[in-house]
Amino acid sequence: MDTAGYLSGQILIALPAIGDPRFERAVVFLCAHDAEHAMGLALNRRVEGLRLGDVLDQLSLPCPEARRREAVLLGGPVQKERGFVLHSDDFRAEDGSTLTPPGGLSCTPTREALEALSRDAAAPRRSRLALGYAGWGPGQLEQELRRNVWLTCPSDETLVFDTPPAQLWAASLRRLGVDPSLLTAEAGEA
Numbered sequence: 001m002d003t004a005g006y007l008s009g010q011i012l013i014a015l016p017a018i019g020d021p022r023f024e025r026a027v028v029f030l031c032a033h034d035a036e037h038a039m040g041l042a043l044n045r046r047v048e049g050l051r052l053g054d055v056l057d058q059l060s061l062p063c064p065e066a067r068r069r070e071a072v073l074l075g076g077p078v079q080k081e082r083g084f085v086l087h088s089d090d091f092r093a094e095d096g097s098t099l100t101p102p103g104g105l106s107c108t109p110t111r112e113a114l115e116a117l118s119r120d121a122a123a124p125r126r127s128r129l130a131l132g133y134a135g136w137g138p139g140q141l142e143q144e145l146r147r148n149v150w151l152t153c154p155s156d157e158t159l160v161f162d163t164p165p166a167q168l169w170a171a172s173l174r175r176l177g178v179d180p181s182l183l184t185a186e187a188g189e190a
Contacts, residue, residue, distance in 0.1 A: 006033040009101030011155045012040065013172045016183050018149040022077050025169040028134050029086060029155055031099045031107040038136040041075040041086055043160060044168040052129055061118040075130030083131055085113035087124035088157060103155050126161045151176060
């Protein structure tokens with residue numbers, strides 16, 4: 001498949017003009033993007049009061065003590081009960097469900113990834129658990145990009161895993177050389 005012009009493996013940064021409160025100041029990693037759809041995980045919204053240890057306990061899986069208090073992200077408004085593990089590319093689900101976009105990060109939507117997180121030796125080197133995802137139908141994301149409601153930037157482990165979620169929107173914009181304090185939802189005329 002020709003992937004030229006598609007943004008799998010990139011990060012979307014919501015601009016103030018997005019007009020959708022579900023995506024206000026959102027930072028979304030695009031796990032998949034092609035002519036038929038786009039699918040991503042919001043990286044900067046936490047599920048309040050829920051930690052990785054809570055999720056693994058609910059699934060009767062052990063949780064390494066060092067990971068028990070890791071935040072769980074709200075990946076998006078679609079299928080909020082479904083888990084997705086965004087991780088370094090050193091893990092692949094045996095069932096072939098791991099999405100491997102360019103850039104060194106992968107996404108696995110199966111219990112196998114959660115089982116790996118429960119065992120330090122099998123776990124990916126870096127990971128975050130998200131519940132739900134953001135999805136777009138054919139041409140929908142492209143239309144939003146033409147309306148200038150998203151900026152894109154390359155993703156990398158440092159930005160995704162080392163930046164606190166509350167600081168990720170501003171950090172992503174600064175990476176592009178954009179001062180977040182100068183952005184406005186107001187449109188101008190030339």
